Each structure stands twice: as structure tokens, then as C-alpha cells.
Amino acid sequence: MTTTASVQVYTTNYCPYCTRAKQLLTKRGIAFEEIDVSNDDEKRAWLVKTTGQRTVPQIFIQGSPIGGSDELHQLDRSGELAKRLAAA
Template identity: 50%
Template structure:
């Protein structure tokens, strides 16, 4: 199973949805909370090119946010990426 990292906020409904999808698939992930941590958010923004959360990496590949993760699932591509 690929290593999954998700930058998130405790107050973000999209973060909750993304984590729910991963959890429903039995995927363990490392969660990095950006709440009250401007340096961590800046690090995420530098890596992702985006400032919004969640930002998700699977196996070192930036997949984007919640909508991007769900689009991969709808297209049938998420499982293959998780197995890579």
C-alpha cells in the first residue's frame, strides 16, 4: 500500500470527506494538521502550489484535494494508485 499524506484542518468539511473515503477503503494515512501553524501551511503550499486544504499525496504523487481524490475514485483509478 502506498504511503498517503494528507494536510488538513479540523474545521474543514472537505478534509473530513477525504479522510472518510480513505478510511472506508482501509487506507492508513499520515495527517498533518495546519491549524494555527502558518509554517506548516506555507510548506504545504510550496509543495502543492495550492493553499487550500486538504492537500493529498499518494506514494509521493500530489493528487490534489478532496474533489480530486473523489474524481480518482469515480474514474476507478484510486485503488491502482494506492497499490502502487
């Protein structure tokens, strides 16, 4: 499935969960924007304020946070990921 939905993945360059999330999106043919926050304290602070989470990845679909890699994989398994992207 190829989509034009707006998907952003906030990552760091040393995060295996980020790699796992990006691999799933790539496997599903879902285009995404990767935003590396490894050395960006301002963006990291924004993520914490926006999501309440200090971990990466943090994934957004159409500007709404869905969580991290585990949540992305759960959405994929349940079919909800495809539904959200189709509705976007």
C-alpha cells in the first residue's frame, strides 16, 4: 500500500526501535518523514511536551501521535494502521 498520508517518525541515530518502526513502514510502502532528534534538545523537549513520552521513536499520523514502535506494530497487526492511513 502506498500512501500520501503525512507520517512523521521522530528518531535518534542509536535506536533499534526506530529502525524497527522504519522497517515496518518501508515494508508496507508507507512514505514517512524521518526527523532525527539525536542532537536537538529543543525538538526532544517538544516531543516530551506533546506526547508525554521521553522515548523514541515517536510516530505521528496526520499530526496525531500514535506512540512508538510497539504501538505502530500493534496498529499494523490489528488492521487499524491501514484504516488510519486510508482515512488521512
